[in-house]
Amino acid sequence: MAIILVILLAVVLAWLAWQGWQRLENQQQRIDEISQQASNSASQEALSALESRLESAEAQRSQTLDDTVSELRDDFASYRSDVNSTLDNVLSQLSQExxxxxxxxxxxxxxxxxxxxxxxxxxxRDVEGAAALLRTADERLADADNPALTPVRREIASELAALDAVPRVDRTGIYLALNAQQERIATLRLNQEVVDAEPVTSNMEEPPTGTFQRQLARFGEELKELVVIREHDEALEALITPEQESYLRQSLRLILEQSQLALLKEEQALFEASLDKALTLLDGYYDTSRSDTQSVIERLETLKQTEVTPELPDISGSQQALSEFIDNRYQSRNVNGGEA
Structure with a gap:
């Protein structure tokens, strides 16, 4: 019985222990469930709070981003406006420069x-060339379109008028006219006969012999035969030889060529002196009673009156005026640059 009681007691104790353990396990499970529920509720609340904070932060970030973008757009627009304005100023300055x-x-x-x-x-002494250069310079000043250049252009206009008043010399025509007179002079007749010089012959076939007096007497007789004395009421013109005639014509040609050279070199005194010498030779040695000779003389006298060296005006006034204008402009620019 005791053993049975012990066994029963052990069984009862074991059942009670198992029941207690079951209750303890159930309580622990409920505690876990409650803890889990509490934990899930806290997590949900935390998650909701986190989501709320995230949404607020996202909204704030979006607002900040929008504000930043708006500010950047405004700054970029202002910067672009400043750049355009600066570029316009630079281009304007470059254009002015x-x-x-x-x-x-x-x-x-x-x-x-x-x-x-x-x-x-x-x-x-090129009047036409100088006038052409003055006109071209005046065109350049007109293109500059600066009223301050009016005094310079006034000087140029005055100088052009002075150049227009200079007598024009047709040097080519005068040169050719002198050539024509040379050709005509070659055909003119002299006012003297041209004779051929004949060798003097003597009857003395042998050299004189004998004493000095006898030789002198014989020489005198021979001289009487060579010399013939004739009496004339009028003065005789000296006869010239062909060599002298050639020399005369050659001299006259060289004198006219000298006048041509003086014409080209614009030496008035030499030009007139050469024609005077040519006229003197024509009057002295050529037949002035003939019409062709008179025509040549008249033509040379007309050419002699030509002014081959006209007086030229002073055209340096415009150059000095423009030089002063450029100097003043340069000095004014330096002063303004130094003040800036």
Whole structure:
């Protein structure tokens, strides 16, 4: 019985222990469930709060981004406006500098043309060439379109009028006229006969012999036979030989060529002196009673009156005026640049 009681007691104790363990396990399970439920509820609330914060942060970030983009757009628009304005100013300044450079080139070109015109007139006495250069310089100043250049252009106009008043010398026509007179002079007749010089012959076949007195007497007799004395009421003109005639015509030709050279070199005194000498030879040795001789003389006298070296005006006024204008412009620019 005791053993049975012990066994029963052990069984009862085991059943009670198992029941207690079951209850403990159930309680633990409920506790876990409650804890899990509590944990899930906290997590959900935390997740909701996190989502809310994330949504708020996203909205704030989007707003900030929109504000930043808007500010960037405004800054970019302002920057682009400033760049365009700066670019416009730079282009305007470049345009002004280009216009200034173009004017400077026109001023320099006009100054060169005026200097060349003075050299052409002074060194070559080329009136037409100097006038053409002055007109070209005036065109360059007109292209510059600067009222301050009016005094310079006024000087150029005055100088052009002075050049137009210079007598024009037809040097080619005068040169050819002198050539024609040379050809005509070659056909003119002299006012003296041209004789051939004949050798003097003597009857003395043998050299004189004997004493000095006898030889002298014999020489006197021979001389009487050679010399013939004739009496004339009028003066006789000296006869010239063919060699003398050739020398005369050659001299006259050289004198006219000298006048041509004086014409080309524009030496008035030499030109007139050469024609005077030619007229003297014509009057002295040619038959002036003939019409062809008179025609040549009249033509040479007319050519002698030609002014082959006309007085030239001074055209340096425009060059000096433009040089002063350029100097003043340069000094003014330096002063303005220093103040800036």
């Amino acid at each position: 280009q216009e200034t450079d173009e004017r400077e080139w026109l001023h320099a070109e006009a100054a060169y043309l005026l200097r060349l015109a003075n050299q052409r007139l002074q060194l070559e």
